[in-house]
Amino acid sequence: MHHVAVLVLPDVVAFDLGVPAQVFGHPDERDRYTLTVCTPSPGLVPSTTGFAISVDTGLAALTTADTVVIPGYAPHDAPNHAVLEALRRSAARGARMISVCTGAFALAPTGLLDGRRVATHWRDAAELAARYPTVHVDPDALYISDGSIMSSAGVAAGIDLCVHVVRTDYGEHAATEVARRMVVAPHRTGGQAQFLHRPVPPPATGLAPTCEWALTRLADRMTVADLARHAGWAPRTFARHFVAETGTTPQRWLTAQRLLEARRLLELTTLPIDQVATRTGLGTAANLRLLLSRDTGTTPTHYRRTYRGTTP
Incomplete structure (x- = not known):
C-alpha cells in the first residue's frame, strides 16, 4: 500500500485538492493507495472559493507518507517554519514530493526545487521564477517529473500529473483505468502553451x-x-x-x-x-x-x- 498525504494550506484551491483525492482516495484504488488529508492547524481550512474544508489531521501525517501532494493556494506566501521543516524531513527520508498548480510556492522556499525544472499555472510562472531564481520554471509544461519531485501546471493539469503518478507506480493499464473513470484522456498532447493568452505589447502613441x-x-x-x-x-x-x-x-x-x-x-x-x-x-x-x-x-x-x- 502506498500512503499519499495531501497537505492542505489555508486558502486552498478546492479543485486542486479534489484531484488527488479523486485519484488516490477513490474506492477503486483501495488496494493501491491510502489517502490522508492533513493541514498545519487541524480544523476548518478556508478555500479560495468561499467555503471551508474540515481537516482533522495535522502535520504528523507527513512522517509516514510515501508521497506528499501540495495543492495550489492563494495568496502565494511561504508556509510557516513548521510546515517547511516537515516538508524537508519528508523529502529527506525519501518521500516523493508533488505540487499541483501553485502548490509549487510552498515547495520552493524549502530549497527542494533549487536547480530543478518546475511547472505551475502559466499565470503564476513569472512570479514563481522572480521570487525563486534558482528554480527553473517552465511556463509551457503540463506537468514535470524530475526524479522524486513532480509538479503540474494549473487546475486540470493536476489530473494529468496524478494519472502519470499512477502510471509510474502501477503501469499503463492502471493509469488508463483511472483516466477512464475520471473521463479524461490518459495522455494529452501539447503543453500549457496552447491555453496561454499572450497579448503582444501595445505600441506607444507614435506607432x-x-x-x-x-x-x-x-x-x-x-x-x-x-x-x-x-x-x-x-x-x-x-x-x-x-x-x-x-x-x-x-x-x-x-x-x-x-x-x-x-x-x-x-x-x-x-x-x-x-x-x-x-x-x-x-x-x-x-x-x-x-x-x-x-x-x-x-x-x-x-x-x-x-x-x-x-x-x-
Missing part, C-alpha cells in the same frame, strides 16, 4: 496608427519597409523605434498578431486550415502548422478540437 493600419491588412504581404513607409520613417529608424517601444521587432510583432488572429479563427470559425493561413497572411497551411506548433506546442487541428470540440 499606434501604423499598427492599427497593419492589423486591418494581415492577409496582405507586408514588409518592414511597408510599415516604415506608412509611419513616414526610414526602415532602420522605424525598426529602432519599434523595438524601443514594444520590446520586439516589427516582423516578430506582425507574426505574433497573425498567429493571434489565426487562433481566433480556429476557435470561432469552421474555415479550412489553408483559408485560415491565407486570411491571416501566414501563407500556407504548412507554415501555419509550423508557427502554431512553435507557439503553442500543438497543431491547428488539435487546437481547434480543444476549443470547439470539432475537427475541420
Whole structure:
C-alpha cells in the first residue's frame, strides 16, 4: 500500500485538492493507495472559493507518507517554519514530493526545487521564477517529473500529473483505468502553451496608427519597409523605434498578431486550415502548422478540437 498525504494550506484551491483525492482516495484504488488529508492547524481550512474544508489531521501525517501532494493556494506566501521543516524531513527520508498548480510556492522556499525544472499555472510562472531564481520554471509544461519531485501546471493539469503518478507506480493499464473513470484522456498532447493568452505589447502613441493600419491588412504581404513607409520613417529608424517601444521587432510583432488572429479563427470559425493561413497572411497551411506548433506546442487541428470540440 502506498500512503499519499495531501497537505492542505489555508486558502486552498478546492479543485486542486479534489484531484488527488479523486485519484488516490477513490474506492477503486483501495488496494493501491491510502489517502490522508492533513493541514498545519487541524480544523476548518478556508478555500479560495468561499467555503471551508474540515481537516482533522495535522502535520504528523507527513512522517509516514510515501508521497506528499501540495495543492495550489492563494495568496502565494511561504508556509510557516513548521510546515517547511516537515516538508524537508519528508523529502529527506525519501518521500516523493508533488505540487499541483501553485502548490509549487510552498515547495520552493524549502530549497527542494533549487536547480530543478518546475511547472505551475502559466499565470503564476513569472512570479514563481522572480521570487525563486534558482528554480527553473517552465511556463509551457503540463506537468514535470524530475526524479522524486513532480509538479503540474494549473487546475486540470493536476489530473494529468496524478494519472502519470499512477502510471509510474502501477503501469499503463492502471493509469488508463483511472483516466477512464475520471473521463479524461490518459495522455494529452501539447503543453500549457496552447491555453496561454499572450497579448503582444501595445505600441506607444507614435506607432499606434501604423499598427492599427497593419492589423486591418494581415492577409496582405507586408514588409518592414511597408510599415516604415506608412509611419513616414526610414526602415532602420522605424525598426529602432519599434523595438524601443514594444520590446520586439516589427516582423516578430506582425507574426505574433497573425498567429493571434489565426487562433481566433480556429476557435470561432469552421474555415479550412489553408483559408485560415491565407486570411491571416501566414501563407500556407504548412507554415501555419509550423508557427502554431512553435507557439503553442500543438497543431491547428488539435487546437481547434480543444476549443470547439470539432475537427475541420
